[in-house]
Structure formats: C-alpha cells, structure tokens
Amino acid sequence: MTRQKLDVAALDALGALAEARGWRAARDAMFRGEAINTSERRAALHTALRAGGSRLPSPAPAAVRAEVAATLERMAHIADAVETGETAALGLPETVTDVVHVGIGGSDLGPRLAVEALAPYHTGRVRCHFLPNVDGDATSTLMRRLDPRRTLVLLVSKSFGTQETLLNGRALRAWLVAAHDGDAEAAARHFIAVSANVEAAVAFGVPRNHVLPMWDWVGGRYSLWSAVGLVIALAVGMPRFRELLEGAAHMDDHFREAPWQDNLPVLLALAGIWNRNALGYPSFAVIAYADRLRELYAHLQQVEMESLGKRVRADGGALADATVPVLWGGVGSNVQHAFFQALHQGTDVVPVDFVGVVRPDHALADNHDALLANLLAQAAALALGKTREEALAEASAGDAAAREALAVQRTFPGDRPSSVILLDALTPHSLGMLLALYEHKVFVQGCLWGVNAFDQWGVELGKTIASAILPALDGDAEAGAAFDPSTRALIEAIQARREAR
Numbered sequence: 001m002t003r004q005k006l007d008v009a010a011l012d013a014l015g016a017l018a019e020a021r022g023w024r025a026a027r028d029a030m031f032r033g034e035a036i037n038t039s040e041r042r043a044a045l046h047t048a049l050r051a052g053g054s055r056l057p058s059p060a061p062a063a064v065r066a067e068v069a070a071t072l073e074r075m076a077h078i079a080d081a082v083e084t085g086e087t088a089a090l091g092l093p094e095t096v097t098d099v100v101h102v103g104i105g106g107s108d109l110g111p112r113l114a115v116e117a118l119a120p121y122h123t124g125r126v127r128c129h130f131l132p133n134v135d136g137d138a139t140s141t142l143m144r145r146l147d148p149r150r151t152l153v154l155l156v157s158k159s160f161g162t163q164e165t166l167l168n169g170r171a172l173r174a175w176l177v178a179a180h181d182g183d184a185e186a187a188a189r190h191f192i193a194v195s196a197n198v199e200a201a202v203a204f205g206v207p208r209n210h211v212l213p214m215w216d217w218v219g220g221r222y223s224l225w226s227a228v229g230l231v232i233a234l235a236v237g238m239p240r241f242r243e244l245l246e247g248a249a250h251m252d253d254h255f256r257e258a259p260w261q262d263n264l265p266v267l268l269a270l271a272g273i274w275n276r277n278a279l280g281y282p283s284f285a286v287i288a289y290a291d292r293l294r295e296l297y298a299h300l301q302q303v304e305m306e307s308l309g310k311r312v313r314a315d316g317g318a319l320a321d322a323t324v325p326v327l328w329g330g331v332g333s334n335v336q337h338a339f340f341q342a343l344h345q346g347t348d349v350v351p352v353d354f355v356g357v358v359r360p361d362h363a364l365a366d367n368h369d370a371l372l373a374n375l376l377a378q379a380a381a382l383a384l385g386k387t388r389e390e391a392l393a394e395a396s397a398g399d400a401a402a403r404e405a406l407a408v409q410r411t412f413p414g415d416r417p418s419s420v421i422l423l424d425a426l427t428p429h430s431l432g433m434l435l436a437l438y439e440h441k442v443f444v445q446g447c448l449w450g451v452n453a454f455d456q457w458g459v460e461l462g463k464t465i466a467s468a469i470l471p472a473l474d475g476d477a478e479a480g481a482a483f484d485p486s487t488r489a490l491i492e493a494i495q496a497r498r499e500a501r
C-alpha cells in the first residue's frame with residue numbers, strides 16, 4: 001500500500017521512461033549473466049545463487065549453476081555436521097558451540113540481518129557472533145568469553161584483502177594457536193573461509209578443503225545468498241536456508257514476469273525516482289516495525305547507497321539528475337520517540353517505507369496489535385496531518401492569541417509520502433522475498449539513472465589513505481610528512497597523547 005504523491009499521469013510517464021530506458025532488456029541481460037558491471041567487466045549474477053528455487057528456467061550459464069549447486073552441497077555438509085555434532089569427520093573441531101563470523105560490509109550486513117531476523121528458526125546448536133569492525137574491543141571481548149576449543153571461525157571476505165577482516169582473523173588465529181599449545185595445524189581446524197581469492201585464504205592458513213568459493217560475479221552486498229551466508233545455514237539449518245533462497249527466487253520470478261504496472265520492485269523504484277528527482281527529497285527512511293528487522297535499514301544502506309551513490313553515468317558521462325537519497329532508519333515504535341518529530345513537522349520531507357509483520361511468532365497479541373496500530377497510525381499521520389483549524393479546536397486554555405500560537409505549533413502539514421510493506425509472517429521465505437525486492441528496486445533505479453549499480457570505486461580512496469597513515473602513526477616521520485596539514489596535525493596529536501601516558 002502506498003501513499004506516494006504520484007497521480008496516474010505521473011506514474012504512466014515514469015513507466016514510459018522505464019520502458020524507454022530498456023529496463024526489461026537490462027533485467028534479462030542481468031539474469032543471463034552478461035557483463036553488466038562494465039567498469040569491472042563482470043556479470044552480476046546473484047540471482048543464479050537462488051535460481052534453484054525458481055519456477056522459471058534459469059538463463060544463467062550452466063557452469064555457474066553447477067558451481068552454485070556444488071557449493072550449496074558443501075554448505076549442507078557443514079551445516080548438517082554442526083547440527084548432528086559430527087564435525088570431526090569434516091576436519092573441524094570435535095565440538096562446536098560457538099561460531100564467529102568475521103567479515104565486513106556485504107560480508108557482514110546481510111548475514112547478520114538474516115541471523116537476527118530468523119531467531120525463532122534457530123536450531124539452538126550453536127551461538128553465532130559477528131565481528132565486522134577492526135575495533136579490538138569486540139574482538140578481545142569475544143576472546144575472553146568464548147572457549148577457543150569449541151569455537152568455529154568463519155573468515156568471510158570476497159577479496160580476502162580487507163584490512164578489518166584480516167586483522168581480526170590474525171588475532172583469532174593467535175588465540176586459537178595459543179589454546180592448542182602452539183599447534184598451528186590443530187588451530188587451523190577451527191577455520192572455514194569464504195572467498196573468491198582461494199589462494200589468499202590458503203596462504204592465511206585455512207586448510208584448502210575448508211575454503212568455500214565466492215565468485216567475481218557476486219557483489220559483496222548481494223552475497224548473502226552465497227556461501228557468505230553459511231552462518232545463516234549454521235544458525236537455522238540448511239533446509240531453512242534453502243527456504244530463504246526460495247523466497248528470493250519467487251521475487252526474481254515476479255520481477256521477470258510482471259509488467260511494470262504490477263511489478264513491485266519497479267513500482268518502488270519509480271516512487272523513489274519521483275521523490276528524489278521530481279520532488280527533490282534528499283533522504284529516505286526505512287522503518288521496520290519488527291525488532292528482528294532492526295538491521296534492515298543498515299543492510300539497505302549498503303545495497304542502495306553503495307550501489308547508487310554515483311556521480312557519473314556508467315559510460316562516464318555527466319548525470320542529468322541527482323541519484324541515491326541518503327537512506328536511514330530504525331525500528332518502530334522506538335524511533336517514534338526519537339526522530340519522528342522531525343518526520344512530522346521538520347522542514348525536510350522524508351519519504352518512509354514502513355515494514356510490518358502481520359502474524360508474530362509469539363503469543364503476546366496485545367503487544368503485537370499495539371505495534372501494528374503504531375505503524376498504521378504513523379503512516380496515516382504523515383499523510384493526513386492536522387490542520388490549523390483542527391488544532392485550534394483542541395486548544396482550550398488561554399486567550400485567543402495564545403490559542404492561535406499553540407494551534408500553529410500543533411499543526412501537522414501532512415502530505416508526506418510513505419509506502420507500507422506487510423509480510424504475512426517473518427519467515428525465511430518472506431525475508432528472502434523482502435531482500436530481493438529491494439535488490440531489484442536498486443537495479444531498476446540504476447537503469448533509469450544510467451549508473452553502474454554493481455561497482456563501488458568510492459570506497460577505495462579512504463582505504464588507500466588509511467594504509468599510508470599506518471606507518472606514520474607508528475612513528476615513521478617520512479611517511480607522516482606526505483600528508484596534508486590537518487592529517488599531519490592529527491597524527492601528531494595522537495602520538496603526543498600516546499607518549500604522555
């Protein structure tokens with residue numbers, strides 16, 4: 001259900017634009033595995049990862065489908081072994097009670113969201129922990145709390161070159177080696193890696209038969225459907241993981257079959273384009289009225305902003321329009337008591353996607369009714385607002401001038417757009433559908449804006465500078481001299497305070 005500020009004529013014009021930009025041909029090229037990620041000369045074939053759950057024949061290359069099937073089999077062996085406690089047969093530790101998933105960005109956000117969202121489906125065989133950040137706080141806390149002999153570490157990095165992941169991996173390796181009295185081989189049994197760079201994972205010390213593949217045709221932010229999602233399979237079991245894939249595949253089928261007028265990803269995309277380009281709204285919020293979807297907006301931040309945060313067209317030409325709005329969000333009803341004031345009466349209009357769940361996984365019906373009532377109320381309040389006359393009728397105290405002043409404060413402009421997405425229940429299947437819905441929304445917007453939604457050159461510069469700063473922080477004066485005055489001053493301030501201790 002949407003309350004977008006679009007009339008039929010505007011929607012038809014946007015649909016005609018999508019048709020003129022060839023969204024259907026572009027979509028089919030993606031599903032076929034053409035190199036649509038032109039700057040990296042790669043396919044974007046995340047849909048092939050879930051094609052097994054599709055009703056439609058997959059146009060992805062047979063070799064790709066075979067690799068996907070083989071990898072799913074390997075994941076199933078591992079997940080089944082963890083569930084039955086027969087891990088030793090796979091060269092893993094005899095007992096596994098805890099799994100630490102080490103990875104960042106796309107190698108973290110999607111899997112973490114899914115593991116949290118599917119809590120009622122957890123088998124309970126293992127506890128799952130996530131270690132995305134290079135901040136040593138979380139790493140050292142985990143090393144204090146967990147029993148290394150019963151811990152399985154998943155090193156998840158498409159490139160196997162990500163600083164945060166490698167540093168945490170090294171810290172955990174040292175912890176495991178120490179727990180095995182210096183026996184590196186025994187410690188290596190605790191590692192599984194998921195990477196497109198198998199040789200780097202092996203060089204790190206992960207046994208070759210513990211490395212699951214990734215491929216250059218899967219973007220990090222689209223990778224939870226691959227072995228990157230092994231932690232999901234460990235948490236909920238492989239049959240549930242396959243249901244997640246199936247849900248996504250059903251959304252793929254809908255995206256492939258439905259005309260734009262009925263096509264949910266296309267309609268979401270067109271509403272977003274209208275809000276951004278016709279109405280000029282600079283941001284967009286996703287509010288889930290479900291605690292278990294608390295990480296949804298964070299995952300979508302990467303899916304939308306890393307994909308569409310581009311300032312030139314895929315062919316290098318200048319863009320005609322602004323691209324991705326800032327995506328932010330949180331969990332309702334908590335955020336009603338935080339930033340909703342600004343959504344209702346602030347000077348900027350922020351379109352909202354409300355995500356709700358009709359049937360909860362608990363018996364507290366009163367709580368759930370209140371949750372849904374809040375969702376519906378917020379969408380209605382944003383749309384309808386409250387006129388000055390209505391506010392005036394409510395203001396009883398004081399003289400006419402005071403009542404008038406109060407009424408102005410209590411007026412809501414309304415006419416603020418939102419969409420409501422309701423899941424029947426939060427299951428592996430519906431979660432798969434929801435996440436694929438947004439992936440395809442992004443695809444359509446990329447198509448209309450003419451940008452490459454599958455590269456992310458904008459994250460490279462900071463990484464390069466951080467590598468160069470490291471030796472300067474360690475006291476290499478020559479390295480420090482190369483930086484701009486602000487960076488130099490900050491490095492010196494940090495060094496001075498370290499020395500002062």
Ligand SMILES: O=P(O)(O)OC[C@H]1O[C@](O)(CO)[C@@H](O)[C@@H]1O
Pocket residue numbers: 104105106107156157158159160161162165220221306456459
């Ligand atoms: O899986 P990797 O190679 O460690 O990369 C992690 C993340 O880093 C990024 O490249 C951005 O820094 C993301 O696109 C990616 O999901």
